[in-house]
Amino acid sequence: MTKYNCVVVGAGPGGSAFSKIAVENGLKVLMLERARNPGEKNTSGSTIWGNIARKIHPDFPADAPIERRVDGGRLYFVPEGKDWEKGGYSLVGFSHPSKEISDPFNVYRNVFDKWWAEQSVAAGAELKTSTLVTGVVRDANGKIIGVIDEKGEKYEADIVIGADGVLSIIGRMAGLRPMWGSHENCLCCKIDWELDEKLIDERFGSSIEHDDGDIGVLLEIYFAQPMAGNAGYFWIFPDRGSLALGLGIIMNDLIRLEHNIWWYMWNSINHPIVKPKLKGGKPRSYIAHSIPLTNPVGPNGTLFKSYADNIMLIGDAAGFVCPIDGAGWCGAVSAGKIAAEIATKALEKGDTSAEFFQRYQRKWIESDVGKNLKMGKEMADWLTHESGGINVLADQFTRGLASLMEHGTSHEEVGSSSINRTIKYAQEWMALSKPMRMLLGPYLQLFTSLMR
Amino acid sequence: MKKFPAEEFEGEKLREKLKDLVEMIPTKGDNIKVNEDKCGGCRLCFKHCPGGCFEIIDGKAKYTYPELCFECGACVILCPTGAIDWNYPEGGTGVVLRYS
Ligand SMILES: Cc1cc2nc3c(=O)[nH]c(=O)nc-3n(C[C@H](O)[C@H](O)[C@H](O)COP(=O)(O)OP(=O)(O)OC[C@H]3O[C@@H](n4cnc5c(N)ncnc54)[C@H](O)[C@@H]3O)c2cc1C
Ligand code: SF4
Ligand code: SF4
Numbered sequence: 001m002t003k004y005n006c007v008v009v010g011a012g013p014g015g016s017a018f019s020k021i022a023v024e025n026g027l028k029v030l031m032l033e034r035a036r037n038p039g040e041k042n043t044s045g046s047t048i049w050g051n052i053a054r055k056i057h058p059d060f061p062a063d064a065p066i067e068r069r070v071d072g073g074r075l076y077f078v079p080e081g082k083d084w085e086k087g088g089y090s091l092v093g094f095s096h097p098s099k100e101i102s103d104p105f106n107v108y109r110n111v112f113d114k115w116w117a118e119q120s121v122a123a124g125a126e127l128k129t130s131t132l133v134t135g136v137v138r139d140a141n142g143k144i145i146g147v148i149d150e151k152g153e154k155y156e157a158d159i160v161i162g163a164d165g166v167l168s169i170i171g172r173m174a175g176l177r178p179m180w181g182s183h184e185n186c187l188c189c190k191i192d193w194e195l196d197e198k199l200i201d202e203r204f205g206s207s208i209e210h211d212d213g214d215i216g217v218l219l220e221i222y223f224a225q226p227m228a229g230n231a232g233y234f235w236i237f238p239d240r241g242s243l244a245l246g247l248g249i250i251m252n253d254l255i256r257l258e259h260n261i262w263w264y265m266w267n268s269i270n271h272p273i274v275k276p277k278l279k280g281g282k283p284r285s286y287i288a289h290s291i292p293l294t295n296p297v298g299p300n301g302t303l304f305k306s307y308a309d310n311i312m313l314i315g316d317a318a319g320f321v322c323p324i325d326g327a328g329w330c331g332a333v334s335a336g337k338i339a340a341e342i343a344t345k346a347l348e349k350g351d352t353s354a355e356f357f358q359r360y361q362r363k364w365i366e367s368d369v370g371k372n373l374k375m376g377k378e379m380a381d382w383l384t385h386e387s388g389g390i391n392v393l394a395d396q397f398t399r400g401l402a403s404l405m406e407h408g409t410s411h412e413e414v415g416s417s418s419i420n421r422t423i424k425y426a427q428e429w430m431a432l433s434k435p436m437r438m439l440l441g442p443y444l445q446l447f448t449s450l451m452r
Numbered sequence: 453m454k455k456f457p458a459e460e461f462e463g464e465k466l467r468e469k470l471k472d473l474v475e476m477i478p479t480k481g482d483n484i485k486v487n488e489d490k491c492g493g494c495r496l497c498f499k500h501c502p503g504g505c506f507e508i509i510d511g512k513a514k515y516t517y518p519e520l521c522f523e524c525g526a527c528v529i530l531c532p533t534g535a536i537d538w539n540y541p542e543g544g545t546g547v548v549l550r551y552s
Binding site: 034035039041042044046108129130131132134149150166169179182187192242254255262263266270284290 | 462466529542
């Protein structure tokens with residue numbers, strides 16, 4: 001049996017990022033993937049970020065299979081009881097002009113993840129597909145020394161990397177985390193909606209003029225009572241010749257909601273404000289997947305360990321997803337890089353113990369991965385518990401906006417302390433490289449300038 | 453705004469909507485099992501499975517339609533009595549997410 005330095009379970013964004021850096025550092029790496037091709041089982045909005053991708057591929061997006069450049073977004077708030085047909089409230093924000101800070105693109109994960117994994121293979125990693133890993137292999141002392149697949153084949157390694165997504169078998173088998181509960185999982189459904197490129201340009205194109213003449217798009221996010229109550233959000237992420245229509249609802253909320261997720265999806269795509277934007281197109285595929293909204297960086301520290309002797313967890317498997325917007329691509333890729341650097345050092349020192357891997361946890365907590373999680377968690381908690389939910393917030397914002405429009409610059413009617421707090425949170429949050437910065441940015445500018 | 457009836461998105465009607473636009477490499481479908489002794493018949497899996505994979509017969513859930521399983525985990529996560537044994541299908545089989 002070949003012994004590897006690292007066996008990586010899951011060739012998604014995290015697993016492939018880890019592998020690329022690890023082989024470049026001279027490690028012998030095997031990736032195991034249950035799909036026939038990496039990406040075939042994976043889905044997301046799907047927005048990814050060039051500034052993060054360049055941590056792994058310095059010349060990104062060079063030959064990467066990109067669908068669309070993202071120039072910004074529109075955020076829609078629909079307060080409860082307000083009738084959108086009589087005019088809703090929307091806010092437009094543009095992405096940060098500096099590509100170092102935010103450089104978003106929309107992709108098809110089934111195409112993009114395959115390409116992303118191929119780059120790691122080209123760099124020297126081995127990849128075995130159609131292979132479902134079912135457990136970890138332990139030595140007589142109970143230490144993990146590899147993994148086993150459904151056919152009973154064993155793969156030995158100095159270090160096992162669990163990059164196997166939200167339902168992570170590796171994380172569970174290693175005893176690092178359970179199957180997360182209904183309050184920690186957000187069920188998402190998606191429709192890929194085929195639509196003529198020109199219609200997409202007209203309806204979603206941004207006003208930014210690019211040197212190459214390409215038209216970038218605006219993402220749309222709807223916080224809307226008729227769509228998913230205050231339990232989730234509906235989104236439209238435009239690609240080249242199609243729109244990704246998505247809806248996410250926390251599973252715990254599904255239990256109390258009257259309907260199931262497809263019902264909310266159908267009402268969203270038939271909503272008077274959405275329907276005209278989809279006109280002329282048709283559905284091309286249906287998808288469902290879960291997003292982990294757990295909290296690895298709890299208010300009292302770390303809820304579970306992302307490492308043990310000879311093992312580290314990265315990406316969704318470790319819950320590295322922003323609890324407020326559900327973005328986890330950056331967390332998976334950044335943590336993949338950090339883990340690869342730690343793995344390299346560990347092997348140099350000949351020490352792959354849990355004690356050594358404490359460094360991994362410390363590093364990701366200090367990095368943007370941990371900062372995003374912490375801030376996102378605080379804001380999500382505040383939104384759901386203290387502020388009375390996104391609808392109340394939406395209501396305050398929209399009432400505020402309306403009164404500003406009516407009364408010029410008077411902010412008396414707007415000036416509730418919760419708006420001040422929202423601004424504070426959002427400002428802190430936006431200080432990080434987040435998609436919300438481009439969405440919330442102009443909104444907050446308006447408020448802060450008027451509150452002064 | 454016109455609202456749709458709930459039944460449109462459950463059971464046979466849901467499967468009818470999804471089936472032509474979900475690609476599947478045939479699986480045995482034995483990766484998900486309902487332990488009938490533990491099933492309390494709460495219908496959560498039936499109502500919320502996005503693939504419409506469950507039926508409720510005589511107050512017990514049955515995993516009868518594996519053809520549209522998205523491998524999302526919602527059934528096992530939602531089940532209040534731990535009645536669902538859940539695993540991924542065999543490597544290289546199951547749902548293929550196109551345009552994802
Ligand atoms: C609908 C939706 C929309 C989203 N939108 C966005 C977005 O726009 N932007 C963003 O940043 N994030 C988004 N996310 C989150 C993002 O998709 C994830 O955070 C990201 O994919 C995590 O990457 P990963 O490598 O950790 O895991 P995954 O992408 O889940 O990859 C895990 C890989 O492991 C494989 N695997 C799993 N188990 C096994 C096993 N036992 N044996 C072998 N292989 C296995 C899988 O097939 C898969 O290839 C979204 C998620 C969803 C569901
Ligand atoms: S994993 Fe998801 S799609 Fe499959 S049976 Fe369970 S709920 Fe349905
Ligand atoms: S969710 Fe569990 S208890 Fe409820 S019907 Fe389904 S299997 Fe039975």
